[in-house]
Amino acid sequence: MFGLFKSKSEIEKLQLKYEKLMKEWHRLSTINRSKSDQIYAEAQEVMNKIEALKQ
Template sequence: MFGLFKKKDPLEKLQDKYRKLLAESHTLSQRDRRAGDEKMAEAEEVAKEIDRLKSEGA
């Protein structure tokens, strides 16, 4: 079924989480700058984890 039940690897999961956090941060920043900044900080932590996983894989 063309990858219907294919499991995502940890890197793909983190990249999805990063994209969602960035989108949420953008939405929140339009109403509440502090909440948007907090989401951005969470996204940066996920980005660091992505970089760490990529460097381990290389």
């Protein structure tokens, strides 16, 4: 309840975006391989940003 209005950190926002992209990547992996590869590349960019912020 008290954390209801707590804003998320940049890392938390990026982690949520990464998880969303990975779910989309997995869903597309059997449907559209080229789109799946594009989504995976985006997810890797987000992961690189997360790693850079952690250091």
